[in-house]
Amino acid sequence: MAGKTSGKSTKPAATAGVKDGATAAPKGTGKKPVLLSGGNPQIAKADGDAPVQAYIAAMPGWKSELGRSLDELIVRTVPGVRKAVRWNSPFYGIEEQGWFLSYHVFTRYVKVTFLQGAALKPVPPGSGKDKDSRWIDIYEGEFDTEQLAKWIRQAASMPGWHGF
Secondary structure, eight states, X not given: OTTOOOSSOOSOTTTTTOOTTOOOOOTTSOOOOEEOGGGOEEOOOEESHHHHHHHHHHXXXXXXXXXXXXXXXXXXXXXXXXXEEETTXXXXXXXXXXXXXXXXXXXXXXXXXXXXXXXXXXXXXXXXSSSSOEEEEEEXXXXXXXXXXXXXXXXXXXXXXXXX
16 A cells, blocks of 8 residues: 555644635634635635735745735835725725725736726826726736835825715
8 A cells, every 4th residue: 555645634723724825714704715717816705804815825836925915015105095805806995985906816817907997197007998097917026016016105195986
């Protein structure tokens, strides 16, 4: 029976069964996050910091550190920011003003979307069917703290999106 294992994972319990470098769900939940297409964490719809932190913890590989950096920058730049997870993405907003930013994991990058991004200066480079939203795709090692902070300040100062 040489070379045969017991069938039990040799990974530590905290990471057993988690693919692509994702971390396990926060302690006490008893559940491991599911990574959807492109590695985006599947996190239940909820309001507050806890679901956003669960999303960040489940982001695979280098993207989790990027998520922590984004969250810290947003909180530092917009004191009292409101947080939620919707459609498997963190959202950030201002009470009674609306949501101004969200982000989403893709295979090779994290897309940071400014929901009223067409009004930002300079306008973020990504655009699509929505005339108002603009985004930036952040690849490993490309986190521009200064430019993101400028966009976050601008986005938080204007009326946001009230879609949910």
